[in-house]
Amino acid sequence: MKRQVDLLVQLQEKDQKIDQLRWQIRQxxxxxxxxxxxxxxxxxxxxxxxxxxxxxxxxxxxxxxxxxxxxxxxxxxxxxxxxxxxxxxxxxxxxxxxxxxxxxxxxxxxxxxxxxxxxxxxxxxxxxxxxxxxxxxxxxxxxxxxxxxxxxxxxxxxxxxxxxxxxxxTIDSNLLGKYKQIKTTSGSIVLSLVNHATCGACHLGIPPQMYNELQRQDTLQLCPHCQRIIYWKEAEPTP
Ligand SMILES: [Zn+2]
CATH class of the missing domain: 1.10.287.1700 (Helix Hairpins)
Incomplete structure (x- = not known):
């Protein structure tokens, strides 16, 4: 699941880049x-x-x-x-x-x-x-x-x-469908990075049980508040 979510994050980056470039073309x-x-x-x-x-x-x-x-x-x-x-x-x-x-x-x-x-x-x-x-x-x-x-x-x-x-x-078609569905309702942020058990998109807290599961990175988790796909990144080791 981690690999697939990583791919979705890349897809989101590309979609956002495409929106930005189209906006620039209109300017x-x-x-x-x-x-x-x-x-x-x-x-x-x-x-x-x-x-x-x-x-x-x-x-x-x-x-x-x-x-x-x-x-x-x-x-x-x-x-x-x-x-x-x-x-x-x-x-x-x-x-x-x-x-x-x-x-x-x-x-x-x-x-x-x-x-x-x-x-x-x-x-x-x-x-x-x-x-x-x-x-x-x-x-x-x-x-x-x-x-x-x-x-x-x-x-x-x-x-x-x-x-x-x-x-x-390279992305699973069910996941891709989920991505498109959330994009229609929530706009350009489909995947939200969770930091310190807080959703980066809606800024509300993720319940501890769900946060633990999220860190295992083997199931797809949705933010219980804004319904976006949430993901978690291991903190960069501090030098
Ligand atoms: Zn949220």
Whole structure:
């Protein structure tokens, strides 16, 4: 029985190794997904900035056209000013010209604001496009590294799986059935090492009678608490 339990312990090690390798294989693409998301976010920011520049340019054109209209209006009003004899009407015309000039001054400020914001955004583009290109390069080399790593792990996985197949041929089929059954209910720990009469998986005590039998290593013993196969190892002699 000791020999068979030893083989089951080896099988468990291989199964755990296989789980670990499969987990590692899944991690690579996850890492890439994170980098891709960062890149997409940056692209979205650039797109939003470009749209903002278009809006600002549109606004600038509108202000400039309003300024031109204002200037034309002022010129026309000035022309008519000459012919006005009535003092009140004259003053009203002057006020209107003044108001239009004030409006135009405000529009000129707005044009300047647009130009400043456009300039700021244009400067930002260069930095952001640089960052996009750096990150794109980074993503490409990471993708290559992940591909290589996954290929290496898959090779190792194939080796371990092959070893597992061979190992299973040497294990009693009833025991193998028991192993699979416990694995379904208890997860990756099927065999539990007992140390100082305590189950290593559930950490509960093994009754003395059972512990004695376990140390004889000639029958299959299950932990009375977690129902896993328990096994025992003679302590390494202390040097
Ligand atoms: Zn237990």
């Amino acid at each position: 690579g693409p996850e890492r890439l997904k994170g980098l891709e998301t960062q890149l997409q976010t940056l692209d979205q920011v650039i797109e939003a900035d470009k749209k903002r520049v278009e809006e600002l340019q549109q606004g600038q054109r509108e202000y400039e056209s309003d300024i031109e209209d204002g200037v034309a209006h002022i010129r026309k009003s000035r022309g008519r000013l000459m012919g006005i004899k009535n003092n009140r009407e004259y003053k009203a015309f002057l006020r209107e010209i003044e108001d239009t000039e004030k409006e135009n001054a405000k529009r000129e400020d707005k044009v300047l604001e647009c130009l400043e914001e456009i300039e700021g955004l244009n400067q930002g583009f260069e930095l952001k496009e640089d960052e996009v290109s750096t990150r794109r390069d980074g993503l490409e080399s990471e993708r290559k590294a992940v591909d290589e790593e996954v290929a290496r792990i898959e090779e190792e996985l194939a080796d371990v799986e092959h070893g597992r197949e061979e190992l299973m041929q």
